[in-house]
Amino acid sequence: METLTLTNMCMVTNEDGKVLMQKHGGNWPGWCFPGGHIEKNEPFFSAVIREVYEETGLTIESPMLCGVKQFFRRNGERYIVLLYQTDTYTGQLRSSPEGEVCWMPVERLYQQELAPGFEEMLPVFLQGHIQEVFYLPDMDTPTYY
Amino acid sequence: METLTLTNMCMVTNEDGKVLMQKHGGNWPGWCFPGGHIEKNEPFFSAVIREVYEETGLTIESPMLCGVKQFFRRNGERYIVLLYQTDTYTGQLRSSPEGEVCWMPVERLYQQELAPGFEEMLPVFLQGHIQEVFYLPDMDTPTYY
Numbered sequence: 001m002e003t004l005t006l007t008n009m010c011m012v013t014n015e016d017g018k019v020l021m022q023k024h025g026g027n028w029p030g031w032c033f034p035g036g037h038i039e040k041n042e043p044f045f046s047a048v049i050r051e052v053y054e055e056t057g058l059t060i061e062s063p064m065l066c067g068v069k070q071f072f073r074r075n076g077e078r079y080i081v082l083l084y085q086t087d088t089y090t091g092q093l094r095s096s097p098e099g100e101v102c103w104m105p106v107e108r109l110y111q112q113e114l115a116p117g118f119e120e121m122l123p124v125f126l127q128g129h130i131q132e133v134f135y136l137p138d139m140d141t142p143t144y145y
Numbered sequence: 146m147e148t149l150t151l152t153n154m155c156m157v158t159n160e161d162g163k164v165l166m167q168k169h170g171g172n173w174p175g176w177c178f179p180g181g182h183i184e185k186n187e188p189f190f191s192a193v194i195r196e197v198y199e200e201t202g203l204t205i206e207s208p209m210l211c212g213v214k215q216f217f218r219r220n221g222e223r224y225i226v227l228l229y230q231t232d233t234y235t236g237q238l239r240s241s242p243e244g245e246v247c248w249m250p251v252e253r254l255y256q257q258e259l260a261p262g263f264e265e266m267l268p269v270f271l272q273g274h275i276q277e278v279f280y281l282p283d284m285d286t287p288t289y290y
Contacts, residue, residue, distance in 0.1 A: 002185065004149045004223075040147065040221075043279040044213060045290030065212065065276050068189060068227075076185075078151075082213075131210050134188040145190035 003077045008048040009035030010063055010084040011125040012056075018103035021112075022055055025099060030115035033125075034101070035081070048084045056101045057094035060086045067124035069142075071135035083124050148222045153193040154180030155208055155229040156270040157201075163248035166257075167200055170244060175260035178270075179246070180226070193229045201246045202239035205231045212269035214287075216280035228269050 011033050012020035022034045036051040038044060045063065052060050063084035070080050095101050104112075106126070110119070120142050123130045132145040156178050157165035167179045181196040183189060190208065197205050208229035215225050240246050249257075251271070255264070265287050268275045277290040 002149060002151075004147060004151075006147075006149075006223075041217060041282060043277060043288065043290055044215070045277045045279075062274075065210065067210065070189070072186060078149075129207075132188060132190045134190075137186060143188065145188055 003075075005073075005077065005079045006038040006082070007036060007080070008038060008044065008051060008082045008084060009033045009121070010048050010052050010060065010086065011066075012052065012058065012060055012089060013085070013087040014103055015087075016103070018105050019109070020052075020056060020058070020093075021102055021104045021109070022098070023100045024115050028115050029113075030118065031104075031109070031112045032115040032118040036098075038082075044082055048082070052089075053091070055096050055098050057096075058089040058091040061088040061090070062086055067131040067133070069121055069124070069133040072137045076137075081121070083121065085125055148220075150218075150222060150224045151183040151227070152181060152225070153183060153189065153196060153227045153229060154178045154266070155193050155197050155205065155231065156211075157197065157203065157205055157234060158230070158232040159248055160232075161248070163250050164254070165197075165201060165203070165238075166247055166249045166254070167243070168245045169260050173260050174258075175263065176249075176254070176257045177260040177263040181243075183227075189227055193227070197234075198236070200241050200243050202241075203234040203236040206233040206235070207231055212276035212278070214266055214269070214278040217282045221282075226266070228266065230270055 021031050034052045034055040038047040048063050063086045066085050067083040130144050133142045166176050179197045179200040183192040193208050208231045211230050212228040275289050278287045
């Protein structure tokens with residue numbers, strides 16, 4: 001038994017192949033995909049739909065689990081991010097108090113100020129054979145599986 | 146932050162389409178796929194390779210994350226099982242102290258004495274569009290996503 005924080009993140013792609021980006025402020029500043037914390041007793045699948053809706057106004061359908069990220073905090077706590085992707089959704093895009101949202105071509109991602117560690121997560125979303133981003137305690141560079 | 150137990154399970158399929166089964170004793174008796182507990186600071190990917198090797202003698206290659214199971218213990222602890230599948234491996238099959246192992250045709254699974262809750266996990270392995278088996282606290286019947 002151990003302690004943990006459980007979160008999710010979702011790459012939503014539109015019919016033009018652009019991806020849905022959110023600009024975070026606060027203690028994790030920069031652009032990234034929408035997502036957030038999984039609540040107590042909440043199914044993972046429902047949590048990612050809820051988070052994307054809250055942050056972007058879009059209701060995603062059929063989010064597919066494509067991988068996981070994990071790292072460890074200094075107190076030994078495990079931090080897990082469940083990574084999803086989908087290209088189906090309904091609703092109208094709108095920003096939230098958590099940050100501005102917009103559609104962005106994938107190739108433009110790399111020119112933005114990205115949230116810390118976000119770029120290192122992209123291989124899981126963009127390369128089908130990679131399914132885990134893993135950081136050993138106190139390491140800044142991930143291992144991919 | 147919450148407390149958690151993290152485990153894995155893997156469906157290994159051979160060239161005849163048979164699946165690798167293990168007969169558990171102890172407090173979770175019955176047939177199921179091999180798997181076990183993820184250790185502190187262990188990548189999920191490495192954990193499933195280690196567990197399948199320890200329990201069956203086979204070294205699996207390219208296990209793919211195909212879904213998750215989660216339920217909650219009476220003390221509120223979250224219990225997560227990461228579900229993988231693969232059809233590539235090397236090595237010689239051998240049983241371990243944790244239980245007898247053998248290859249079994251999928252259709253014969255249902256005639257065996259299966260470990261509690263194992264049959265309810267099979268849709269994630271056998272049906273591509275199902276990726277989560279979720280039990281609300283105190284519920285015996287899962288919801289599938």
